[in-house]
Amino acid sequence: MFAARNRTGGAKEDVVEELSEDEESDGDELDTFIEKDGATEEDYEQAKAASDARKAAKAARKSAGRKSSGGETKDWASQTFEPSVIKEQMLTAKDDAIRAQDLPERQQLKPRPAHAPTDWGMEAMWIFDRIMEEEITRCIALLLTLTFDHHLEIPYIVSQRRDDLLPLLRGRAEEARPALTEDGDNYQRLLRRFDVIDAIMEWDERYVKLELRKARIASALEQAANEKGESEQGHVARQCMELVRVAYLDKHVDDAEAKANLFFASLDANSKLRRPGRKTQYDAHVKRGIRDLVNMSGPTAEAFGEAIKSGIPSELMANLTPEDVAKVYFDQGYANSDEVMQAFVNVAATEIGAESEVRKWFRDEFLGHATITTQPTPEGTDIIDPWHPIAPVKRLLKMPVYILQGEQFAQILEGKRRGLLKVDIGFGDERLTSVIERMEKAYLSESMSDLASTWNEVRRRVIRAALEEHLLPTFSRETASQLALDARDALNRACADGAWNYICHAPWRPANTEDQDIEVRVVAAVSGSPATFVALDSAGELVDFIQCHTLGRNIGGPGNVGGAQMMNQQDEIQALMDFIVQHRPHVCCVGASGMDSKRVKESLNLVVGRIIEEQPRAIPEEVSEIAVHFVDDSVAKLCENAKETKAEMPEQQPSVLRAVALGRGLLNPAAVVASLVSGGEVASLRMCPLQDSMLSKDDRVAIVERQLINLVNQVGVDVNMASAHPWCSVLLRYVGGLGPRKATLVINAVRTTEGGVVDSREDLKSALGEVVFRNAASFLRITEADMLDSTRCHPERYEQAMAIVVNALELEANLAAMDKYERERILQKVFDPKTWEQKVAPLILEEYAEYLESEGAGKSLEALREIRIEFRHPFEELRPPWMPLTAEDEFALLTGETMHTLSAGKLIQCTVKKIEGPRDGRGARAVCTLDSGLTGYVEKYDVSDDQSFSRIEEKVALGQVITARVKPDGVDVHNFSVQLACSSSALHPDETLQWEQHLHYTEANGYYSMVKQPGEVRLKKQKSKKDMQKRTFVPRNIDHPNFQNVSWAEAVERLDTADIGEVIIRPSGRGTKNIDCSIKVYDGVVSNINIKETKKDSGVGNLGLGTPLIIDDEEYEDLDEVMARHIEPIVSNVKHMLKHRKFMRGSAEDIDNALKQQLARNPGIRPYALGVVEQRVNKGMVLFCISFIMSSSGRVHHEYIKVIPAGFYYRKMEFPSVDRMLAYFKVNCSKPPPGARDMDNGGWN
Known part of the structure; x- marks a missing residue:
């Protein structure tokens, strides 16, 4: 049949290297914050009830028999336990039906919709047109046939039918097998992902939705065509039917629907079509007969569509002037000719905007030449520094949308959602002019008569209206939707990569023990x-x-x-x-x-x-x-x-x-991650940035499940070990054909056998059924019994495997006549490494594959090669070896710092802890502590540009909070330290601009603009010319750049247009022994801090500044020290609060409503947010509040947070950062605050 020969490196004898190619690079969920210290009594009771339910169901099955007692067990369980417990333990009738049916569990949970298309060739062509090359259309059709007609899951298909689907198995370059050796050998296999097949299955879902939508609309249009006959509506219905029939994308169906919606209110096949019942301007004008005027006075929308496609304009022209024509319609409720012509423009523009040919042409123009422009809002200007996650897209100028990457648009959408960015998608001025000229050429008359000139003016108005009111808004939205879909796909891929990295590595092993x-x-x-x-x-x-x-x-x-x-x-x-x-x-x-x-x-x-x-x-x-x-x-x-x-x-x-x-x-990293799926906890796993912005919790769980399915079926699951150790059994759920319910059947089948161990895969067949067993068998590993059961070889290929063995050992034995022990003895020889190298490796499997194909067994060369490799290393470890964390990874995990929070050039806040003198060849330096616990060093020459001082203490004081910039290459991840500079030149805004240019204004991002646009900063309002209100203060003689002789009301007015963090020091209404400091905390919110004066001169000197100054029992020498040690740290902390991801804009009522909506969408979470405190409460101190929901009742609690120089004061405790405060809050939120009342004076749940 086939012979053993020595290899000579020929191409036919080589084990084929797997094809590889480089993969093309490319609804906000609040996280659950209740991290309990331990399980509550309710948790224990629920767990006990669940355990009792399982035991009771098991006992009932044993006593009455699996098949006969199902109903009795169900009735008994329903009377004994809560419905939620029964549902959680999968004991419902639906769960029983899923267990009983011999179909893969995931296919039962997600069945193909009724009346879904089954023309796999047509669907293959539809999918191929989007992601594939023409020669693999057949492979896609076969994949769909195997999946939906034969009920085979992807793991089985890629392992057992790989010969028929090789073009679809092309993966990433890093997952391809290494090149062949000089001898033509390479038996190394690597863990891999099947991105092409995953993409096909995703497009399958989209195709089904599209076809069902087309069928629904076509049915409704057919009904309309039959009812309306040869009327205009009947003609439109048949036109739209043809558009739907040939539509390949949703946007093509949208074109047909847009036109049909002008004539019919509903496209539901179960309801009678009729004229729209809504009252729009278009409907009102049509009812008054203006549409007849449009059709008689110039090209119809359909004719315009043909003209713009062919370039040949229509010469249809009314015989009367617009004014004369308009008089005919005065009795229809129009007062003058201008109103009639405006109605004419409205009707004509609406129909042009809905005409399919026009939309098709305009779509091509828009997608090819549309640009996107972004700019920060005033709030975005305050928050987005060059190291912010969305900084790369902060200011894009006319960037073509077709080169915009999905990740970039995800960043843009996040910035827009948070109110940090303004986004505009549209034509550039030159292109818009060109589009208008093209449309006018197709719509305007070429005649030179006065009548034509008069009507052309009206037609120009039609073109402008069609563009501005219909085409541009429609395709801006369509483009944004498509970009959002691309962004979602990009985040989906990024999350998949992140999830894969959590599960893909092999278990830890000591070095040099791979063979032990x-x-x-x-x-x-x-x-x-x-x-x-x-x-x-x-x-x-x-x-x-x-x-x-x-x-x-x-x-x-x-x-x-x-x-x-x-x-x-x-x-x-x-x-x-x-x-x-x-x-x-x-x-x-x-x-x-x-x-x-x-x-x-x-x-x-x-x-x-x-x-x-x-x-x-x-x-x-x-x-x-x-x-x-x-x-x-x-x-x-x-x-x-x-x-x-x-x-x-x-x-x-x-x-x-x-x-x-x-x-x-x-x-077993995959088993740990798999244990987080059923409860949904895995959705909180950080897989990629922005994952919460566009991917729902269910989306993120599905991504992890897809990666687990991919990995588990390549690694395999030891059935007996999974039965003995529950934490490992979760992996059975991701074996091909199985799921949570059918995995339980496998575990029960193992545990009910004698000794609680199965000896053969065949022992599981009766519990699973023919189809499910076929899907799962080769991934279920059973050791120390049948040797083939300990390999990836599928039972349906055991005969072929034994044929390879017999031929390799040159035996004359009859396979059918072999008993179990003789077969095991022969297999032991083949599994011996030396025998394998000498006898199995040289086999030429091509001849056997050709023989099997001639016998009608299909292509099987790749499958035979896999069998041969399995003889060498049964269930060989495919995962990459475990690797320790890099120094950079350890630094990030231990400190919590990221590239966005601590990078070269970034401004940070730190506290001076001590001053070190010169030592070991270095000069004096200030030692600081960052919020993350890192140590920062400021060398003497980086403290100030003025080097005339002799001691660092002259410039900085112990305990002082300073602003410093991270020096280039200043982050030492090995020693957990940072080199800083706080000189004036280092802190100058121009330095930040240089870093922004260095990071973002590059050739790779050539559309990033450094020029600030109007609207990025708050404009200063001109001073009112009205008389000043009567002063409520005594003017003071104080020399300081922040001091102004203004009242509280005037300070609030002046700060209204200032940037957040701006400060006005002013006289106090309490008299000349106090001054006040007003700080802009947020738009519309100004806080006031009282500063007490001490030593004062008499007489006129009483109007001067009395020092030292006191704030909250803390003394300061002068206003400069107040600014440096008190006000500036508070401003810095305010900005940190505003930048935090949990900060929410809006009033307290807006935040409360948002939290309630989050709870309604996902009752399992306990949402919270940070917000500002309104000005009437914020006068005496700088306050924020934390709003949160503790229970399903939906009641929102509020607690104050006071901003202080050292950080934040919350529940009578000081915290250096927002994250530290929130970490304490998450642990202690269920405990009542001091006084057992929240700030609303409400009782504590």
Whole structure:
């Protein structure tokens, strides 16, 4: 049949390298903020009820038999448990029906709509026209046939029918197999994604929606055509029917619908079509007969469409002047000829705007030449600095829309949604002039008579109206919608890549142990109060845990005392050492979350070092030392309150659940992520920027599920292990053909067998059914039994696999006559690496593939090659090896800083902690602390441009909050430090402009403009010429640039047009022993801070400034110090608050309504937002408020936040940053604030 030959490097003998090609690069959800410290009593009761329901259902099935007792169990369960519990445990009649039907579960949950098209060839052509090349249309049709006619899922198709679909399996360059060796060999396989097939299935959904829409509209139009006969309406209906029939895109259907809507109110096939019932100007004018005038006095819209396409204008012209024609319609309610001509323009322009040929021509013009222009609003100017996420699109000038990338438009939409950007899509002036000329040439008469000139003026008005009122608005919206769809697709791909990165790496293994079977034990640690350490066995099950209250804390830091705490820390280090010695882990991991976790890792390193010195026998034999790594704990954090994790370990604290998930992430990252899907927690996983802006929670969950399906079916699932360890069983849901319900059938089938272990894939066939088993079989791994069941080989190809074995070993045995033991003995020989290299690898499979194809088995060469490789490495690890975090990743996770918050050139706020003198060849410097805990250094020469000072203390003081700029290459990710400069030249606005130009005004972004446009900044209003109101203050003689002799009302008026953060120091109405500082906090909100004076001279000197000055019991030498140490830090904190992603514009009522809408859309979340406090409350201090909903009742609570120089004062506590304050709020929001009343004087839920 086929022979074993030595390879010579010939093309036919080579294992074909997978085709690859470079992939083309390319509704705001408030996050759930209640992060509970532990499960509530309600959670425990619900978990217990769910457990009881499962046990009861299982007991009922065992006692009465699976098939006969279904109804009784259902009745008993419905009488015993809440409907929500029954639904959650999938015990409803619908769930039973899904289990019973022999179809893939996901196809049952998302069935193809009734009357959906089944012409796979036609659909293949439709999809191919959008994303494919012509020669693979057949492959698309076959893919659709296998999916919908044969009920086969994508994992089965790409693994078992790959020979027929090779053009669709082209993937990314980085996922392609390496080049062949010199000997023509390459058996390496890589984990990969099937982007082309995923795109086809997405377009399939769009195609179905389009065809159903076309069928509905065509049916309605056919009904109209039959009813109206040969009338004009009947003619229009038949025209629109033809447009719908040939429509390939939704926008083509829109063209037909736009024209039909002028004549018919409804396109519903179940209702009788009639004239529109709405009252528009067009309808009113048509009713008065103006449409007849339009048709008689010039080209109809249809004729204009033909003329603009052919370039040949119509010469139809009325015999009378417009004024004479208009007189005929005076008795129809028009007062004069101008009103008649305006009605003429309205009707003609409306019909031109709805004419399909005109729309088609204009669409091509618009898409080819339309441009997009953006500019920041005044608020955007305040908030968007050069490092802001949407800064690259802050000021685009006439950028062609066809080169705009999806990610860019996503940024634009986010800026527009937040009120930071203005966006305009339209023609440039020159192109608009050209379009008008083209339209006028097709619509105006070429005659030179006076009559023609008069009518041409009216026609010009028609063209202008058609453009300005119909075509430009319509296609601006259509283009924006298409760009939004492209942006959504781009975010979809970016999120898919982000989700893939969380799950795609292999489990952690010690170095140089790839060929060894090692059962890895893990100790995982998370920081907190206390820090938690858990020990996991090789199966990921929790063995033990320990909590340490001092590890991770800076015991020797400021404000902490040593003594007893230091002794406690030493005791806990010894306890941790005993813990690690007892459980002998191969690896320790620490969740990288905040600087506290850095100290936890240092403690672990200390303990491991002591173990190596004092108890080396505690180190596992497979490794030379116990590795300690930082690990991204983004997934583990979500597991703290995840539904599945709590159900598995309801008695454990959230910190233990988090640590367990962290450790399991080293053993099976996909299983940990999969456990977050059913409860929807995975939607909160940060997969890409802006994911919340355009992708709903369901969209994000679906993206993760698609990636899990892709990965799980390439890696496979050990059925017996999944049955024994519930946390691993979640992966069964993503096996081809299975889902949550059918995965449960598999688990039950395993557990009901003798010993709780299945020995063969065939044992599962009866539980699943023929079709589902066919989809799932090759991805279900069963070890230590039938050797073929431990490979990716599908049972339907076992006969072909054995044929390869027999031929490789040159046996004469009859395959059908072999018993089980003889087959296993032969397979053991083939699985031996030496035998495989000598006998299996040289086989020429092409001959066998040709024989199978001649016997009607179809193409199978690629499948045979996969079988051969499986003999070499059964279920070979395809995932890339686990890699430790880079220094940059650790820096970002530990500090929370990103490229948008800490980059070279960015202005930041920091607090001076100490002054260091010259040392080790460097000069003196100021040591500062950033909000994130990073250390900043300001060298003496960067403190001031004036270098005449001798001591840094002359320029900055300890405890002073200063503004500084990050120097180029100033961020040291290894030492967690930042080099800063705070000299006047470094802080000058021109320096920021230079950074903006460097970052954004580049060749790659040539449409970015550095020129500010009108409307970006608030215009100063001219002073009123009215007499000044009677002064309520005593004018003062104070020399300071911010001082003005104005009243409170005048200060508010002047600040109304100023930028946010502008300050006016003015006399106080309280007398000459006080002055006031008025700060613009927000549009329409000015806060007032009272400054008390002390020493005053008598007489006229009483009108001068009395120093020192006092604010809130804090003394300041003069107004400069007040500005530097008090006012400027407050202004900086105000701007940080306004820039925060949780800040919401609008009044308190607007914010309340927005939160209630969020709760209505997603009752499972508890939304919150930051907002400004109205001016009447904001007079004595700078206040913001946090508004939030605590329960499903929808009641909105409000609490004040006071802005202070050191940060924010909330619930009688100070916080250095908004994020730190919100972190405290998330944990303690359920507790009543001091006084147990919110600021509305309402009771606390």
